[in-house]
Amino acid sequence: MRVGIDAFPLSGRIAGIGRYVLEIMRALDACMPHADFFLYSPEPLVVEMPSARWHLRVEGTRKASSYVWLKRTAGEMAREDGVQVFWATRTILPARTHAFRTVSTVHDLNYRIFPESMPYATLWAHRLWFARDVRRADAVVTNSQGTADRLRAMVGVQTDAVARPGVAEVFGPQAPEAVASRLSALGVRNPYFLAVGTVEPRKNLPALIEAFVSLKKSGEIPDHQLLIAGSRGWRGRRLHALLNEAERHGVRWLGFVSDEDLAGLYAGARAFVFPSHYEGFGIPAAEARVCGAPVIATDLPELREAAGEGALFVPPTVEGLRGALLHPPTEPPMGEVPDWQTAAQVMVEQFERLA
Template sequence: MKRIGIDFTAAIRQAAGVGRHTRSLVTTLLENEPHGLEFVLFYAGGKLTNQQENYIRSLEIKYRPVVSFARLPFSEPFLTRVWQRARVPLPLEWVVRFENPFPFPNQLGKLDIVHFPDFVMAPHRSGKDIVTVHDLSFIVVPECADDKLRRYLTEAVPRATRQAERIIVVSESIKRELVERLKLPPDKIKVIYNGVSPKFHSLTDTQALEEVRSKLGLPPRFALFVGTIEPRKNLVRLVEAWRNIINTPEGKGRKLVLAGRRGWKYEPIFRRITELKMQNEIVWLDFVSDKDLPALYNLADLFVFPSLYEGFGIPPLEALACGTPVLVSDNSALSEVFEGAAVMCNPLQVDSIAQGIRQILTSLDGDHKLIDELRIKGLERAAQYTWEKAAADTLELYQSLN
């Protein structure tokens, strides 16, 4: 029996991003009931919400005896300071609390493989290690990262990739960046694309859709962005592009909906909305639950994602899977994943973003030729990226490390 340890901290504590990736991947791994493998999901301690505790308990009950949990006695910030900043070589096996009253006994035991899905690794004594790198935004677009976080990742990620037995990346674009910028050997890096959950699909229940519209306070017609409200998402230019749209025939009666939590340096985005007097033209929803996201995508006229840089781009893929036409930037991994299935724009030019939006809306209000083509190609493209394939490729990598 091969024992696989996976750092599950992000899955428990991060709603989006790496958290969603880790939840989707691990759940699919467990659903496939891999023969001859046992999974130990370890996570940083600290206070958990009732929802987080129930999530852990539900997985343990559903997938027993294939999975067990190991709760570390220290919080994630403390462990980051010890392992990454101070670089104290305290092995994971020594840190694990061997007996814990809640929620489960958490014996880590001897591991054959240790997988770290969130950029960095912890010291450990047993098992070959794998680290997943989702992007190099802290190097490629350093102006879009908090200085403290950027300095930390610039040191910790190269160190982890040098030490790891194998590296997983989520696109060929990131693999090239690791080879070119960090001088890593290509054969050490395996590309395993993200997937899209089957719950993201075209919905036909009008009543259920309208209930979500009412619940979220959505306008009758709108363009949609989903993601963290932060500089890397290029939302100031999107707001400026939308200003160019609202007085056109295509934009009349439509709003721009921004769905996502406020991130680092979110203030300039909301300040620009105020400066342009567009408070009535833009709706901010904050974070939208996974339960309501499929309906949100289905209700949108189009999905806009003019990001300055992405390692993959899960939200636009989810939109494609729902049959919603998509506009994305022609850069980074976005061009790799979406070219030919979405309208592309230059994210540095407001006019290019506005032109892409108008192109989609003109077809939507007119002959539908482009819209129909985008929907067909979008659904075909989304079908190529599944968590089942990601899990199968990950299992193959696990099995190859003897």
């Protein structure tokens, strides 16, 4: 079998969709030992190929939106390579797909639910093509049942399968001495709350910071810090100004941290806090709980899937978060965490059915 993949999410610092694509790719290499994979991107990738059966096709330098490149160029390259199935990792399909079948992965409906949080080019690409492309895809896979339910209600498209994210092997129970060593290297002291995510509006970090600072000012959590780990995002100028102002009250932005450091941060946290307005699944909540962190999260169906039973679910308001920080859970959530092998097997079933 010859499988084409939109690999653009792997061309920069690996975030949510990029992590999802990369981990499933690694599992696919074991699940499909006789397949060849063709990765299409307008820019070089920052990851190593899983094996010699993975072929990278970089077409020049991206000058326009990566979605325009996908529409104009990726499909032509896939036809030249004779792929049988094309995996649209970012939902949007190439313009002409008559030569191969298509699997579209839907990660969220952010363009409908929280459009003001999206970069301009991404928002308009989704407004132009999202609904049309999921309707014409040969198979649609979502990353959560919550996303599947929203897709059916808001776009009228039934999902063919759900492939929930797993967690990387580095995340799991951490030895206390290893946690202490990593926290020391990062200059972190206990106790602290931890938030993780790209610094952008949908993550609702201003409400979390306001809730935390108000408790610090009132003397109710005098010794706690609030640590925020994540890369710079978009529309973040106001938020970074707020972070600078809140630093004197114990708020600290760590920027991007490695998975190994992140595992230690999860394990040492008084609680992991996920205050997002909206998520398609919420991989950090799953990572935090397998590392042993109590979890506070916005009350969304998708985050209930990720965080598991025993997390504290609250409204994404200053008051809701304030109450949760004052009385956080003391134990990590329970329940089985999905794994990447299961997610990859879902994709294999779709690829084989269509090919």
